[in-house]
Amino acid sequence: MKDIVSICIGGCGNRIGSSFWKHLMREHHLNIFTGEKIDSATSSDQLKAIAEEHCNIFLHEKEDGKFVPRVKLLESKFATFGNCGNGNSFGNGYYTDGSLLEPKIMDQVRRRIEQCDYLDGFQVFHSIIGGSGSGLGSKILTHLSDDYPSKFIGTTSVLPSEECFGGRSLSYYNSVLSVQSLLASTFVTLFDNQALEQYCRKEVKLESCGYENLNDLIAQSVCEYTSPFRFSQSLNSSYRKLATNLVTYPRLHFFSISRSQMEVNVKNGIKSTLETLTRNLFDSSNNLLTLNSQQGKYLTSNICYRGTISNISMIEECAGKIKIQNESQFSKWIHSSIHTSLCETISPVCKFNSSASMISNATFITQAFKRIRDTFKNQLKRKAYLSHFLNEGMDEMEMDEAEWNFEDLILEYEQYETVCGYEDTSSDVEDEDDE
Ligand SMILES: Nc1nc2c(ncn2[C@@H]2O[C@H](COP(=O)(O)OP(=O)(O)OP(=O)(O)O)[C@@H](O)[C@H]2O)c(=O)[nH]1
Numbered sequence: 001m002k003d004i005v006s007i008c009i010g011g012c013g014n015r016i017g018s019s020f021w022k023h024l025m026r027e028h029h030l031n032i033f034t035g036e037k038i039d040s041a042t043s044s045d046q047l048k049a050i051a052e053e054h055c056n057i058f059l060h061e062k063e064d065g066k067f068v069p070r071v072k073l074l075e076s077k078f079a080t081f082g083n084c085g086n087g088n089s090f091g092n093g094y095y096t097d098g099s100l101l102e103p104k105i106m107d108q109v110r111r112r113i114e115q116c117d118y119l120d121g122f123q124v125f126h127s128i129i130g131g132s133g134s135g136l137g138s139k140i141l142t143h144l145s146d147d148y149p150s151k152f153i154g155t156t157s158v159l160p161s162e163e164c165f166g167g168r169s170l171s172y173y174n175s176v177l178s179v180q181s182l183l184a185s186t187f188v189t190l191f192d193n194q195a196l197e198q199y200c201r202k203e204v205k206l207e208s209c210g211y212e213n214l215n216d217l218i219a220q221s222v223c224e225y226t227s228p229f230r231f232s233q234s235l236n237s238s239y240r241k242l243a244t245n246l247v248t249y250p251r252l253h254f255f256s257i258s259r260s261q262m263e264v265n266v267k268n269g270i271k272s273t274l275e276t277l278t279r280n281l282f283d284s285s286n287n288l289l290t291l292n293s294q295q296g297k298y299l300t301s302n303i304c305y306r307g308t309i310s311n312i313s314m315i316e317e318c319a320g321k322i323k324i325q326n327e328s329q330f331s332k333w334i335h336s337s338i339h340t341s342l343c344e345t346i347s348p349v350c351k352f353n354s355s356a357s358m359i360s361n362a363t364f365i366t367q368a369f370k371r372i373r374d375t376f377k378n379q380l381k382r383k384a385y386l387s388h389f390l391n392e393g394m395d396e397m398e399m400d401e402a403e404w405n406f407e408d409l410i411l412e413y414e415q416y417e418t419v420c421g422y423e424d425t426s427s428d429v430e431d432e433d434d435e
């Protein structure tokens, strides 16, 4: 079995993590409090057997047959668990707390690794807004990529946004400083609270929503794109294979996720409703990161469908058709830019009989990066809040270096946006012949 060790960092990371475990355990028919197996009357014997077999990707089975999350929870030493943010800086999380806690944390992570049959990699939940999520998170991510260079390192990272609650003055510095460690990771999924909140209001029809609702949404998305390797043996049957299909260039591994769910029924025609389900994924308002997907290009994407409403050839045909209709939005030089997978087991919390989520590697992700960069630059120019970082032993050069790294990443994405088709190689061949 390919096992994953999870690490939750900071208030946000811990809350998202706990929501993830809740959803995951329910999907695998486990009691969320005791970890005992629950008999589900609804799933078939075959699906139950698969669910049991694959749940130890994320969960550890104890000797008494109960399952517990294979996870390490980390919070700043000043935090009261459950409180949102202490206003720490990256410098505090990385240098002060990080240097002090790193050996102990890594020792505890190693103990989780010992529980694995075969370690496939790590997944980290955090926000890069606060000091712990960004600073301590970066410390741990850097250590993991140095110590386990061949292992998968995935992150679920919350970015700052102009949300109405939880804004932080240091968040833009913290975020830019985190980019170096995210670049050293393998697979980074990005969310922001503004997009999550809008999706909650629109799709889940909630008048007011708190972190719990936003975290449920993130947790469901992670459950969705990991469902093919938890419930079946399809093409993308591990994190690593998912990453192989999505990452066209090693540094460009920053993804956004869009979701869609609906009742697919024979009466309305399975094909046409499946098409609507797929088309919704390309609508920016269904993206869990604030973006305009019309302004940029998809490099690669992976759509995971859930439900028993269709078969793999039907969904491939449907995704292919939608791709042709949106051809101008896809990069022309990547042949198989849309991958699909199907998981028959639907989440117990889904109110519909089908859902789909699309994880995309697209150049429009730079819109989120540019928002962060612009505020970062404005603050740095005026040296606003800089003392909070300098007091932790950082110097201004570190800020400049982080800015250059961030700028490089944006430029790299933009470079692939402007390449518009196959290069004509026929003239090269003719030239060679002439010689
Ligand atoms: N989606 C979501 N966002 C959260 C949650 N908690 C906090 N945030 C956002 O993340 C930011 C950082 O908060 P925390 O994660 O608590 O901060 P931290 O990483 O613990 O860092 P420090 O407390 O400063 O050391 C907040 O300003 C919010 O914008 C949560 O549960 N869900």
Ligand SMILES: [Mg+2]
Binding pocket: 010, 011, 075, 076, 079, 084, 085, 086, 130, 132
């Ligand atoms: Mg905190």
